[in-house]
Amino acid sequence: MYLTVRNATKTYGTFTALDDVSISIEQGEFVCLLGPSGCGKTTLLRLIAGLTDLDAGEICLENETLSALPARKRGFGIVFQSYSLFPNMTVAENIGYGLKIRHVPADKIAARVRELLELIKLPYLADNLPGQLSGGQQQRIALARAIAVDPRVLLLDEPLSALDAKVRADLRSEIRQLQRALGIPTLMVTHDQEEALALADKIICMNHGTVVQAGSPEELYHRPATRFVADFMGISNLIGTAVIRDVQPDLLSNRPDGTDDAYVACIRPEQIALTPDNNGPATVRSIGFLGNLRRIDLDSPFGPLVVETHGSIDCREGQSVQLTITPEACTWVANDDAGGAA
Numbered sequence: 001m002y003l004t005v006r007n008a009t010k011t012y013g014t015f016t017a018l019d020d021v022s023i024s025i026e027q028g029e030f031v032c033l034l035g036p037s038g039c040g041k042t043t044l045l046r047l048i049a050g051l052t053d054l055d056a057g058e059i060c061l062e063n064e065t066l067s068a069l070p071a072r073k074r075g076f077g078i079v080f081q082s083y084s085l086f087p088n089m090t091v092a093e094n095i096g097y098g099l100k101i102r103h104v105p106a107d108k109i110a111a112r113v114r115e116l117l118e119l120i121k122l123p124y125l126a127d128n129l130p131g132q133l134s135g136g137q138q139q140r141i142a143l144a145r146a147i148a149v150d151p152r153v154l155l156l157d158e159p160l161s162a163l164d165a166k167v168r169a170d171l172r173s174e175i176r177q178l179q180r181a182l183g184i185p186t187l188m189v190t191h192d193q194e195e196a197l198a199l200a201d202k203i204i205c206m207n208h209g210t211v212v213q214a215g216s217p218e219e220l221y222h223r224p225a226t227r228f229v230a231d232f233m234g235i236s237n238l239i240g241t242a243v244i245r246d247v248q249p250d251l252l253s254n255r256p257d258g259t260d261d262a263y264v265a266c267i268r269p270e271q272i273a274l275t276p277d278n279n280g281p282a283t284v285r286s287i288g289f290l291g292n293l294r295r296i297d298l299d300s301p302f303g304p305l306v307v308e309t310h311g312s313i314d315c316r317e318g319q320s321v322q323l324t325i326t327p328e329a330c331t332w333v334a335n336d337d338a339g340g341a342a
């Protein structure tokens with residue numbers, strides 16, 4: 001483990017923002033902290049950065065305890081949602097700032113700034129002021145400034161959320177490429193599950209100040225541990241045990257033992273097949289065209305269902321359809337009853 005947080009707790013008055021949280025980041029890993037607004041993501045990032053004090057717990061980098069080390073001595077690079085560049089400094093001065101305060105010689109700073117401007121593909125902007133740049137450009141500069149000092153860890157707090165969809169998607173893949181090329185262990189806060197799925201080696205899913213599940217994007221999507229994770233990570237059809245027993249009992253074959261309330265089935269929309277059938281038990285309510293796929297809303301004996309298909313589909317709104325669902329399509333997840341909190 002490169003960076004570890006053990007049993008971190010943080011309270012504000014009587015409110016517990018983080019409750020006994022433990023996480024780890026490996027060397028070179030890209031980790032996303034994902035969860036709904038207010039779940040404690042930013043608090044955890046700020047604790048790691050040294051911008052907030054821990055009430056209890058420990059933060060270690062390799063074998064060094066960081067808890068007593070002030071933020072500026074941790075050697076971390078930080079990028080915030082608001083670009084937070086120095087408005088009166090040029091782009092080159094902004095990028096070189098961290099090196100300047102470390103008394104690096106001017107020629108070395110100039111060379112490093114040139115190298116970073118090439119890396120973020122903005123070599124022609126060196127002499128501009130931040131106010132003359134687009135949001136996406138400013139965020140690239142903020143990233144270059146954070147990387148300039150060869151940080152031991154890169155901390156990103158919702159760096160893309162102020163940008164529009166296209167710029168956001170472009171910068172997302174650039175951040176990924178840059179992080180891969182430089183191998184800097186990175187922790188990024190986001191509330192956007194698509195962003196986390198696309199970027200992360202590991203996702204740490206949080207709710208109400210605790211870690212609900214940590215794992216690869218594939219694990220969290222295909223094997224969510226709880227109803228909250230299933231609901232938060234993409235679209236899922238969550239169906240109770242009693243309904244399944246009534247409608248299609250063979251789907252219960254993989255269910256763990258426990259009371260009816262203990263588990264619900266999570267069936268992803270791409271795992272349900274439809275066939276037009278005038279005597280079929282389900283009815284198509286609406287069909288949405290999403291470019292590369294179609295999303296179909298159904299009324300069914302299971303209740304409302306969402307189905308997605310990449311192929312063309314031979315049915316129309318109002319049509320009756322037959323459903324094919326196999327027991328393997330059901331992931332049984334603990335019913336933490338937190339679906340509503342997502």
Ligand SMILES: Nc1ncnc2c1ncn2[C@@H]1O[C@H](COP(=O)(O)OP(=O)(O)OP(=O)(O)O)[C@@H](O)[C@H]1O
Pocket residue numbers: 012015017035036037038039040041042043044191
């Ligand atoms: N300085 C503070 N004083 C009091 N309460 C705070 C303080 N900072 C954060 N909180 C509370 O702690 C909780 C967690 O906040 P945090 O910013 O970590 O959430 P978050 O998951 O990053 O949410 P968001 O995505 O909305 O930024 C929130 O309920 C917030 O109101």
